[in-house]
Amino acid sequence: MTVRNLDAVFQPKSVAVIGASQRPGSIGSMVWRRLIEGGFTSPLWAVNPHHAGDFEAFDGRPVLADAGDLPEAPGVAIICTRPATWPALVHRLGGMGTRAAIIVGEVRDESDQADLRHALAAARPHLLRIVGPGSLGALTPALNAQLGAAASIARKGGVAWVSQSNALTNAVLRWAAPRGLGFSHVIALGDEADVDVGDVLDYLASDPSTRAILLEVDTIRAARKFMSAARAAARNKPVLALRSGRDDKGDALYTAAFRRAGLVRVDTLDDLLDEIETLGVGRVAASDTATLITSDRGVAALARDAFMKAGDTLARWDDEALAAIQAALPHAQAGNPLVLGDTAKPEHFGLALQTLATHRSSGTAFVVHAPTHSAPVDAVARALIEQQRYAYRGMLACFFGGVDEKTRDELHAHGIPVHTTPRRLARGFARLVDYRLGRELLMQTPETMPAQGPAAIEAAQGEARAALAAGRTELKGQEAARLLALFGLTTQAQDEPGVKSVVDVSVEFRDDDNFGPVFRFAAPSPDDFSPPLRVYSLPPLNPVLSRDIIAHSPYARYAAPEPTLAALTELSQFVCEVREIVGLRLTLRVLPEAVVVVAPCLQLAEKRSRFAIVPYPRRLEETLDWHGERLTIRPIRPEDEAMHRTFVESMTPDDLRLRFFSAVRSFDHTQLARMTQIDYDREMALIAVVQGEDGQPRTLGVVRAVADPDNETAEFAVAILSNLKRGGLGRLLMSRIIAYVRTRGTHWLLGEALRENAPMIGLARACGFTVTPTEDPGVVGFRMPLD
Known part of the structure; x- marks a missing residue:
């Protein structure tokens, strides 16, 4: 199952808290208090046999002794009781018509695991969805639905937060609240016994209240579902992903998977938090370049350095834009950054925005301001709000020292994100550019490469099956070369005289526990400065994706790209079409005008894992x-x-x-x-x-x-x-x-x-x-x- 009944979690129409309590510090008490403090106004029931009928104890809401006593099926039930009660509760709720349950309690031992399995089995006939166990909950602030035991109330906003960690979710909520930042939805998935990351991405991809998705993930369990959901979501809106564990030997594969899906990977929690401001408040900038507007040369230098370090995204103005600024603001230092001068007034910031609006070469507007006597913060903020209609390609602001709460909220209400340092501003924008480039990679049309015909494919499949029938699970040398030749790949002897190579690239094709069959490409550094090539990629590959792999190589400028593109695409077709190939090791010897295979070794088996991305059928x-x-x-x-x-x-x-x-x-x-x-x-x-x-x-x-x-x-x-x-x-x-x-x-x-x-x-x-x-x-x- 995937999105079925998830609307009951994210758009709840009625809620029952099973195990609601007034005992301080208990889970049932925290869950109940969040619902009441959040202002949930739809039908809400407490289930607690010790307080049945005690309306005053539960804020005037009905208190029932048993889930079977509920007057109607709640859309979603929050289960706060011990694991031994889960199977019977889920069976009863599912039979009533409840569509989803959030299990807050955790699984701690084998007995709890058995109870969870029975609960999942009880849910299946009724299509009842389970979030958790060990879930902090699911929050939809626009409906005042704070379902779970979150540390604080979430405000309404445009960004969805999806996490496998309760602790990080609590930290993010506590960080966002005093900054006036909100969310469309928040969900902490817990153990993902049923509802997982892929399910939630599928739901949020078409959710109109969600402008962007921030994803914190440690492990992907259902790779094919995740990749399909992530690719669909990234085509519609920015999806930024944080995964800790850069020293994990499999982490590079996650980087490859995120990039293939069109997700933008961020390095730190700080980066992800900044995007709550950038994406949750403003619209996605409609430009890949930016113009900095400030009044001070020192501030301009700091901001320029930050943008150069984050990705060199400062716009190069055309002559018309330069002339327009010189005419409108003759005392300013025209250029990018645009320095208005120490005596600049708030209206000069507005005039700069208005003048640049019609010049596409100026890109997105970034106002970086340190307060002065002639341009106090609140006055500059008002000028930005008044001229916001001219920021066709988006506007972001940075106020050194911050702004007061009233001014901040006014800026947010008009879609203007506010950062406190140029570095945060620059890095936030660089990630927006990364998203746009990644989305373009998803949408690029690959050039047609000569595919191998059915006869060649059937011949290769026949040879692999014959080898298996003869009890052979490994092919080397001429036997492996013969199969590769059917896909247009030429094998060369290990040391052929008179041939000087640009680089030898080690290629490995193997099964990964999470993502199934994957490629790994590696090559040494060509000098003492460039990093070595280590790239993972998920098949199937096409020339566009192959070119993206080559772009990571420090050797790209030393050889014609077309032979390498062809070799990578042919290798991909080989492993996709010959399903008996479960492993591969070889060297791609890149020559100035050709690519050959050296020392191929193929592993065969009757069956292999499914591809995370379905190849051409x-x-x-x-x-x-x-x-x-x-x-x-x-x-x-x-x-x-x-x-x-x-x-x-x-x-x-x-x-x-x-x-x-x-x-x-x-x-x-x-x-x-x-x-x-x-x-x-x-x-x-x-x-x-x-x-x-x-x-x-x-x-x-x-x-x-x-x-x-x-x-x-x-x-x-x-x-x-x-x-x-x-x-x-x-x-x-x-x-x-x-x-x-x-x-x-x-x-x-x-x-x-x-x-x-x-x-x-x-x-x-x-x-x-x-x-x-x-x-x-x-x-x-x-x-x-x-x-």
Whole structure:
């Protein structure tokens, strides 16, 4: 399970505290007090057999002797009792219709573990979700829902905090409260017996009240679910991750996983806390560069140094911006930083913001101010608020010595984050830039590389299976070289005379306990200054991801990149297609214009772990005769973006309106990337392709199905070139997507169409869907049971 019933935790409509108490220092007392102090106004019940009927003891709320006495099923129950009571309580609550439970108590021994297993088994038939055990709780300040035993009340804000640590969660809440900072949601996951990090990321990815997610994590237990959820979340909003243990030998793999998912890794808790201010108050800056505005040369120097150290993100103004500032503020030292002078007044800060607003080259505005007689803090703050509408690309502020509470809250209310030092300002902005770059990496379209054909793949798979059938689990030398050659990789003797290499890169492919099959690349330093290359990567790789690996190498400038890109991509395809490969060791010898393999060694087995990121599912490729043409139906690939653009641009405006339910003029790269770069673990898009008259492939139609994270339902959509309708292609594609979704164990396939879209409604009926009305009279729904 994933997001199912998590809305009961994050949007609670009623709460029961099982084991509520008034005994000072008890868990039941702390949980009850937080709910009352937080101002929860929806139905709230206390369950305590020793105080049944005692309304005064529990703030005038009903007190019941037993969970079975509750007048209705609470949406969420907070369980504060000992582990031996958990199974019966969960069974009873689930039977009543309760959708979630937060278990605050901890598991301490084997007996407690057995009680937890029984509680999970009792929850499963009812789809009741369990947070914990050992959870501090879940907080939604906008609803005054402080569920759990947190150390302090959380304020409303735009950042979600997700943590595996109760202690750090308490520390963050105590840190944020006096600074006027708040959260959309806070959750401490405890032991993650049911609800885990991936589930919560899935929920928060589409939560409209959450602008950014701050994640503190020690261990990822369900890597595939985490990677899918993290990649989906990072496409929608910034996700920053903190993991302690840099000396952990597996920590570099977490860095690789976070980067592959589009998460920004931060080094310290301080960095993560700063982002509560940067992301929770202001909008994400719409620029990768910044302009510093200050009145003092010394402050300007400090701020410039901080930005240079954090990532050299100061904007280079164009001539028009420079001329505009010189005309508007003739006494200022024009440039970046913009120094307004010791006699600058508050209105000069506002004028600077207004003047730079129309000049994109100036980037995001950063006001760094040390108070002066002519420009006191509160007056400058008011000027920033008044001119905030001109900060199209975002605005952040730094006031040395801080600001008073009233001024701070006014700045926050207008979306202006406030930091106390230039260093915090610069590092916070650098992480926003990292997020934008990481998101762009997620959305880049890889160039097409020559993939190995089915015959080569089948030959390699056959040789690996034959070796296993003969009882052999390791291939070296010529046998390993022969398999690699089928994927375009050339093997060289260990010492071939006359060949001078740029570098030898050690490559290892192995199973990791958390992330499954992973690559590790290592190479020595080329000099006494550059660090050695040590990079982990999660397959599958494509040329974009391979180029990102090369970018980490100090040898990148010494060799042509294309041969290395090809070798890394071919290695990835090799291990993805030949599933019997469970381990690999070899050296990639990088030459100035080529790459060869040295000393390959392959480990074979009947079965290996699942990839954390699902590779391209080649098994779904199919070629058939269709109206005199050879038609290929296959899953869509990232490199299909250009072909897919041509496809949608070839559809008539009316067909596009019927498909997307509104008038569509064109699609930009980001939209097309979302259509072509799909997560094969949750989504499938099958395209029908033929060879055009010019010899280039051409898309005729596409059908896609997107499953919910619980795999309970999937929603489908289909589009066919306008001139090919009624030719049977829609029926052909629909039969394939129905069969695919059924094999995944999805229970229902759903869809919608405009009521005027008679061809689509006819196709749905012909495929076996039931056509139903929806809340919108202009739209009909389609339903098909798949069990």
